[in-house]
Amino acid sequence: xxxxxxxxxxxxxxxxxxxxxxxxxxxxxxxxxxxxxxxxxxxxxxxxxxxxxxxxxxxxxxxxxxxxxxxxxxxxxxxxxxxxxxxxxxxxxxxxxxxxxxxxxxxxxxxxxxxxxxxxxxxxxxxxxxxxxxxxxxxxxxxxxxxxxxxxxxxxxxxxxxxxxxxxxxxxxxxxxxxxxxxxxxxxxxxxxxxxxxxxxxxxxxxxxxxxxxxxxxxxxxxxxxxxxxxxxxxxxxxxxxxxxxxxxxxxxxxxxxxxxxxxxxxxxxxxxxxxxxxxxxxxxxxxxxxxxxxxxxxxxxxxxxxxxxxxxxxxxxxxxxxxxxxxxxxxxxxxxxxxxxxxxxxxxxxxxxxxxxxxxxxxxxxxxxxxxxxxxxxxxxxxxxxxxxxxxxxxxxxxxxxxxxxxxxxxxxxxxxxxxxxxxxxxxxxxxxxxxxxxxxxxxxxxxxxxxxxxxxxxxxxxxxxxxxxxxxxxxxxxxxxxxxxxxxxxxxxxxxxxxxxxxxxxxxxxxxxxxxxxxxxxxxxxxxxxxxxxxxxxxxxxxxxxxxxxxxxxxxxxxxxxxxxxxxxxxxxxxxxxxxxxxxxxx
RNA sequence: GGAGUGGUAGUUCAGUUGGUUAGAACGCUGGCCUGUCAAGCCAGAGGUCGCGGGUUCAAGUCCCGUCCGCUCCGCCA
Numbered sequence: 059x060x061x062x063x064x065x066x067x068x069x070x071x072x073x074x075x076x077x078x079x080x081x082x083x084x085x086x087x088x089x090x091x092x093x094x095x096x097x098x099x100x101x102x103x104x105x106x107x108x109x110x111x112x113x114x115x116x117x118x119x120x121x122x123x124x125x126x127x128x129x130x131x132x133x134x135x136x137x138x139x140x141x142x143x144x145x146x147x148x149x150x151x152x153x154x155x156x157x158x159x160x161x162x163x164x165x166x167x168x169x170x171x172x173x174x175x176x177x178x179x180x181x182x183x184x185x186x187x188x189x190x191x192x193x194x195x196x197x198x199x200x201x202x203x204x205x206x207x208x209x210x211x212x213x214x215x216x217x218x219x220x221x222x223x224x225x226x227x228x229x230x231x232x233x234x235x236x237x238x239x240x241x242x243x244x245x246x247x248x249x250x251x252x253x254x255x256x257x258x259x260x261x262x263x264x265x266x267x268x269x270x271x272x273x274x275x276x277x278x279x280x281x282x283x284x285x286x287x288x289x290x291x292x293x294x295x296x297x298x299x300x301x302x303x304x305x306x307x308x309x310x311x312x313x314x315x316x317x318x319x320x321x322x323x324x325x326x327x328x329x330x331x332x333x334x335x336x337x338x339x340x341x342x343x344x345x346x347x348x349x350x351x352x353x354x355x356x357x358x359x360x361x362x363x364x365x366x367x368x369x370x371x372x373x374x375x376x377x378x379x380x381x382x383x384x385x386x387x388x389x390x391x392x393x394x395x396x397x398x399x400x401x402x403x404x405x406x407x408x409x410x411x412x413x414x415x416x417x418x419x420x421x422x423x424x425x426x427x428x429x430x431x432x433x434x435x436x437x438x439x440x441x442x443x444x445x446x447x448x449x450x451x452x453x454x455x456x457x458x459x460x461x462x463x464x465x466x467x468x469x470x471x472x473x474x475x476x477x478x479x480x481x482x483x484x485x486x487x488x489x490x491x492x493x494x495x496x497x498x499x500x501x502x503x504x505x506x507x508x509x510x511x512x513x514x515x516x517x518x519x520x521x522x523x524x525x526x527x528x529x530x531x532x533x534x535x536x537x538x539x540x541x542x543x544x545x546x547x548x549x550x551x552x553x554x555x556x557x558x559x560x561x562x563x564x565x566x567x568x569x570x571x572x573x574x575x576x577x578x579x580x581x582x583x584x585x586x587x588x589x590x591x592x593x594x595x596x597x598x599x600x601x602x603x604x605x606x607x608x609x610x611x612x613x614x615x616x617x618x619x620x621x622x623x624x625x626x627x628x629x630x631x632x633x634x635x636x637x638x639x640x641x642x643x644x645x646x647x
Numbered sequence: 648g649g650a651g652u653g654g655u656a657g658u659u660c661a662g663u664u665g666g667u668u669a670g671a672a673c674g675c676u677g678g679c680c681u682g683u684c685a686a687g688c689c690a691g692a693g694g695u696c697g698c699g700g701g702u703u704c705a706a707g708u709c710c711c712g713u714c715c716g717c718u719c720c721g722c723c724a
Contacts, residue, residue: 094681143682168675171658178659182716235724282723408720511724620717
């Protein structure tokens with residue numbers, strides 16, 4: 059029977075199949091023995107169907123009695139109606155297979171956890187037995203979805219005249235950016251390749267080569283610490299176009315996400331997507347990827363409180379050049395005294411805030427809370443008006459350096475939204491964040507570093523500021539944010555070698571470093587480079603959003619742990635001396 | 648590098664102020680059962696309380712160290 063032809067997926071049998079002679083293959087998900095009749099649910103990735111084995115077929119019944127969960131079986135028989143015993147909770151619940159022959163193809167040890175949805179096994183156990191976890195329908199459906207999305211993606215961009223092109227995995231380590239994963243060269247002792255953090259330079263070289271429109275679904279590697287939405291290797295939808303403006307890119311990519319949301323979720327996205335500058339986002343929401351499924355804006359009250367209160371927390375922050383911002387919740391009743399004294403300050407503290415001040419406005423306009431008594435009646439009225447809140451409101455204040463104020467209030471905004479039930483998975487808020495600064499100052503290294511990457515073009519109207527005021531220069535860079543997740547980011551690139559040289563100089567790279575690290579690239583720029591730009595989408599994060607996963611591990615088939623290990627294969631691991639010797643490597647003890 | 652949190656049966660968990668033989672559910676094994684579909688009923692087996700050290704008459708429980716999972720900060724152009 060191993061050679062019999064499978065009729066179809068187990069989850070697709072319906073009443074229209076009744077009386078068909080069929081062959082069913084799959085894993086035993088459950089068996090229910092009623093003495094004279096025995097039911098077996100046989101699963102594959104399409105679902106499961108119920109086999110019915112009866113004592114009057116002695117060989118079938120004898121085999122059925124031996125079955126255990128996760129054994130692999132083959133059965134032939136006839137699709138029959140369940141008559142009065144249909145089960146509407148199951149897709150195949152109208153029918154069952156009357157088994158005429160049954161064969162065990164593989165026995166299975168008892169698995170370390172049950173293979174069914176809603177399983178609560180520990181993450182480490184699930185990762186160790188990933189191949190078993192992947193049998194669970196709620197996980198395997200994510201990978202069918204992923205396949206669907208990659209096909210839709212290729213189709214969309216090929217239809218828009220893109221070429222799908224490949225770039226090297228063994229490439230060159232560059233300064234700037236994330237820590238590289240290095241690969242030692244056997245042939246060139248003491249030298250190393252780097253795995254790509256992204257194909258950035260190669261895709262620009264494709265533009266210089268006249269490829270015009272490039273796309274790739276490619277793996278990228280960054281040796282940095284992990285998060286729920288960050289793995290050391292991840293998949294990017296990588297794009298680059300010649301002779302393109304940001305407006306054209308927005309239009310193309312809005313078309314892409316609209317197509318994906320429509321095809322996969324049946325959801326119509328309102329186009330065009332809302333836009334906001336980086337400066338607006340930081341001012342209003344305290345972060346560069348605001349979740350706009352809900353409002354709850356932050357309000358800068360620095361100038362309102364300056365000179366108007368003796369409240370030490372505020373005055374101390376002002377004296378050292380800091381800011382005071384407020385997050386006003388029109389209805390604060392969801393927050394207890396314990397939240398205000400403990401939970402919320404702890405959240406704020408993870409982002410550097412030394413404390414959290416708060417005030418409630420009771421019915422009748424009476425203010426209470428630790429801050430209230432330090433605020434005059436006039437100031438209270440002014441704040442309430444500025445924040446647009448009245449009776450029942452809760453106001454959270456953070457006073458500190460601007461970066462701390464923004465980060466901690468942005469965090470509290472999300473905590474509050476979660477508590478208030480505003481993080482709806484059925485709601486989609488798309489946003490382009492534009493006009494990022496070119497550079498941010500690296501206090502540790504005492505130099506400017508590129509906010510996006512060193513190939514990002516300044517806005518044409520900003521070039522003249524490069525010499526005088528690099529911190530103020532705005533870039534032609536943009537991020538696409540969905541429900542507070544940075545889904546993708548890109549920029550118009552520098553296509554003139556003199557401008558590129560200037561930017562490298564501002565980043566503190568010497569001519570020698572530029573020649574050594576980017577020599578081929580700056581040479582290429584001199585041979586007729588078209589204006590070009592592009593974007594990269596995090597495909598894994600896109601999948602997280604589409605399937606509603608809370609972790610990248612649910613959309614990456616064989617993911618790594620928070621310490622970048624694979625619990626299944628036990629990578630990374632030591633290698634033997636002989637391998638190291640070939641690579642001219644000695645491990646420091 | 649830092650902070651938080653978790654680790655007890657195959658699995659998920661409970662385990663009080665340190666005190667008798669560490670429990671439950673599911674799973675597993677055996678038996679019964681002809682309409683279940685989270686099948687049901689009966690019986691049974693199953694424990695290095697992550698690991699190491701310490702305090703104590705006595706440690707799953709307290710202390711110190713360490714390993715591993717998860718979340719977050721730093722980091723991630």
